[in-house]
Amino acid sequence: MMDSLLVLIPVVWPLITAALLLPLTGRTRLQQAAALVSGGVLLASAMLLCARTARGAILVLPLGGWSPRVGIVWVADALAAVMLLFVATVSYATLLYAAGSLRGERERRYFYPLHQFLLVGVGGSILTGDIFNLFVFFEVMLLASFALIALGGRARQVRMGVPYVIVNLVGSALFLAAVGAIYGAAGTVNMAELSLRAGGGGLPGVFWGATALVLVVFMVKTALFPVFAWLPDSYPEAPVTVNGLFAGLLTKVGVYTLFRTIPLLGGAAPGGWQPALVAIAATTMLVGVFGALGRSTIRGVLSFHIVSQVGYMIFGLALFTPLALAAGLFHTLHNMLAKTALVFAGGVAERMGGSGKLYAMRGLARTEPWLAAGFFVAAMSLAGMPPLSGFWGKWFLVAGGLAAGAPVATGISLLVGLFTLASMLKIWNAVFWGEPKGQRYPGRGRHRGMLGATLSLAAMSLLTGLLAAPIFSHLERVATQLLDVTPYVAAVRAAERRDDHAEAP
Amino acid sequence: MNSFLLRQVARGVLPVAVLFAVSLLLRGHDAPGGGFVAGLVTAAAVVLHALANVAPSERARRPRVLGSVWLGLLVAAGTGLVAVAAGGPFLTHSHFDVGSGSATIHLSTTLLFDVGVFLVVVGSTITTLAAFAGGENPR
Numbered sequence: 001m002m003d004s005l006l007v008l009i010p011v012v013w014p015l016i017t018a019a020l021l022l023p024l025t026g027r028t029r030l031q032q033a034a035a036l037v038s039g040g041v042l043l044a045s046a047m048l049l050c051a052r053t054a055r056g057a058i059l060v061l062p063l064g065g066w067s068p069r070v071g072i073v074w075v076a077d078a079l080a081a082v083m084l085l086f087v088a089t090v091s092y093a094t095l096l097y098a099a100g101s102l103r104g105e106r107e108r109r110y111f112y113p114l115h116q117f118l119l120v121g122v123g124g125s126i127l128t129g130d131i132f133n134l135f136v137f138f139e140v141m142l143l144a145s146f147a148l149i150a151l152g153g154r155a156r157q158v159r160m161g162v163p164y165v166i167v168n169l170v171g172s173a174l175f176l177a178a179v180g181a182i183y184g185a186a187g188t189v190n191m192a193e194l195s196l197r198a199g200g201g202g203l204p205g206v207f208w209g210a211t212a213l214v215l216v217v218f219m220v221k222t223a224l225f226p227v228f229a230w231l232p233d234s235y236p237e238a239p240v241t242v243n244g245l246f247a248g249l250l251t252k253v254g255v256y257t258l259f260r261t262i263p264l265l266g267g268a269a270p271g272g273w274q275p276a277l278v279a280i281a282a283t284t285m286l287v288g289v290f291g292a293l294g295r296s297t298i299r300g301v302l303s304f305h306i307v308s309q310v311g312y313m314i315f316g317l318a319l320f321t322p323l324a325l326a327a328g329l330f331h332t333l334h335n336m337l338a339k340t341a342l343v344f345a346g347g348v349a350e351r352m353g354g355s356g357k358l359y360a361m362r363g364l365a366r367t368e369p370w371l372a373a374g375f376f377v378a379a380m381s382l383a384g385m386p387p388l389s390g391f392w393g394k395w396f397l398v399a400g401g402l403a404a405g406a407p408v409a410t411g412i413s414l415l416v417g418l419f420t421l422a423s424m425l426k427i428w429n430a431v432f433w434g435e436p437k438g439q440r441y442p443g444r445g446r447h448r449g450m451l452g453a454t455l456s457l458a459a460m461s462l463l464t465g466l467l468a469a470p471i472f473s474h475l476e477r478v479a480t481q482l483l484d485v486t487p488y489v490a491a492v493r494a495a496e497r498r499d500d501h502a503e504a505p
Numbered sequence: 506m507n508s509f510l511l512r513q514v515a516r517g518v519l520p521v522a523v524l525f526a527v528s529l530l531l532r533g534h535d536a537p538g539g540g541f542v543a544g545l546v547t548a549a550a551v552v553l554h555a556l557a558n559v560a561p562s563e564r565a566r567r568p569r570v571l572g573s574v575w576l577g578l579l580v581a582a583g584t585g586l587v588a589v590a591a592g593g594p595f596l597t598h599s600h601f602d603v604g605s606g607s608a609t610i611h612l613s614t615t616l617l618f619d620v621g622v623f624l625v626v627v628g629s630t631i632t633t634l635a636a637f638a639g640g641e642n643p644r
Contacts, residue, residue: 008595012582019578022571064588064596 006052007061007076009045010084010123013038018116031112032099039092042119046085053078054474056481058491060129068190068496073129075192075492078478079329080126083256086336087122089460090248091115093453097344098241100447101351107152107239114151115245117144125253129492131182131214132189134257135175138221142168145250149238157237164234167220167227175217181210192492195264195485208270215258222254224314225284228307232291235303236356240347243299247306248340255313255332259325262317263482264489277318282409284311289419297356298346298431301423302339305382308416309335315409316397324400325479330472331393334464338381338390341457344450345375349431352445353438358427363436370451372432377458379428381465383421389464396472508557515557522550526623533619535611540619544626551627552634570628577624584618 017038024031053059059076062068076084094115102108121141128134146168149161183189185207186197197203220227231251235243266273288308295301313335316328346356348371353361365372381388394417401410464471481487526543533539588597600613 004589004594008589012586012595015578016582019575019582022575022578025571062594064598065594 003059004061006045006049007059007074011120013042014116014119018113021113028108035095035112039095043088043092046088049076049081050085053081060491060495062495068492072133074127075129076127079482083126086333087249090336090340091119093457094241094245096449097453100450101241114144114147122249122253130190132179135179148242151239160234160237164230167230171217171220174213178210178213181206191264192489195489198265198268218254218257222310223251223307224280225287232304236299244340244343247343248336251306251310252332252336259317264485274318274320278406278409281311281315281318282412285416289416292423296358298350298427299356301427302342302346319400319404321404322476322479322483324404326475327396327400329475330396334389334393337457337461338378341378341454344454345371348445348450352442354440358430361438362434365432367436374454374458377462379424381461383424384417387465389461392465392468511557515553519550519554522546530619530623534615540622541626544623547627548630551631570631573624573628577621581618581621584614
């Protein structure tokens, strides 16, 4: 009972919250208060789920009592739990930030219910045990994100948002077609069953073709090279709160789906995918960081950096050893905190200067030391300075990369770290350093919620760095379980046997 | 559009469409149909009615059907949670046979779930289309 509740809450609780927030439309303060209470419950349940799965337990919930062979299962293992915990954390910080940051009735009116719908999609994508429902929850997430990215409806914002919508719609259509082909070839869409059948061999080429197509779609959602171009132009145009939320959650859900599916199928897949993925990851790091250096607005630089950082995470996955996989996961979690903190700090600066252009306004370190501290910690963390979380993410990755015999890509990751530092210093110099000037609306940026959210995320990045050893050893266990595959498959199949006697109308 | 013919057609279509939607909703558990399709049919009928009988300037005003969305969500989620409260998995449904012999009617809580879906689809479709009808242009 308790177990099934823990698996239910990440999806059903935000759904109920959204339903309850809708009648409060127009009463924004009440909505925010209710969303914070609901977010607290979500956070607490994610912590419980982490504790419950920490020792390797895998919770399987067959919906409606149907056998996983024909029905829908939600599966919570340690990986899903830890992702849900960080999702709940970032989403809570976003709620704190939203009150001060959203501008006017047009941005505020539907933000809180849409935020909950996005969480439904994210939670479902993380928990689902079959690829068809992964498609469904992706759609839930995307529908909410389409509305969020255009929130406020400025003409330029809508224009820049259109490529985001088109790319994702095309991606979804390909995804659905590929899922159909997989079902036709393998006779199931359940991921545990697919892993079993792929391991048994004898699946036709269509199956692997369709699987490759699914992975390409995940790469689009993750913004990997060469399918990242939808991200850097659309994110900076969205409201800051939405930009921060997307930076923390959306591409990371893409990363998660790759971490979920590739170990399940990778062992049996035709060779050659691994070096290809390493090359893609390394190119993504490079392209992302150079793109970021070329941008001239605060959030423009930060958003292009999302692309570069995703490269690190996938680099860890592509090496396919427990050490490297755990390093990729560590980097993912670190990034969810640090990147959102940076976007939030950048958003406050943008508000105070009345523009996001670099050098439009300077000297924030003098006038707003706390905000500057929040930005600095998160920026140095992203650049990989010890003892912050980003340092450990890169440290473990380098160790994993060298151990797995990928010196070139490892070298690239170190080089990209230098350029990351350069681009962070570029923002620091342009916005925070120097004599105060151009701070046209200092009052607009001074909001307890905005500062609190930024500082808490930066502090958590610091804390993750200080607690790197225990966190990493936990993630190593997660990675080992993930690469082992059998516990996951066995847990889902055990649920089949348990429920075969259940009523199936 | 101010058209006598369209108004007459809309007047005839609305009740037929609603009846059709109800039948789709009721048969949905065992045959093609269900809350989603029924909701779309209803929304299409309402939109036709609005096109025929409501002046364009009025159409742009926000229709008050958001209640249908959240009510539907609560109904659908609620039917799933009843089973959880009883100790079963989420979305487990119960089935009953009412009557006997040839007069038996098969009822199940999936119908309630479908009613929830129906309400969500009607509310969200109409809200979305009304937003496109004019009032919500991007600035």
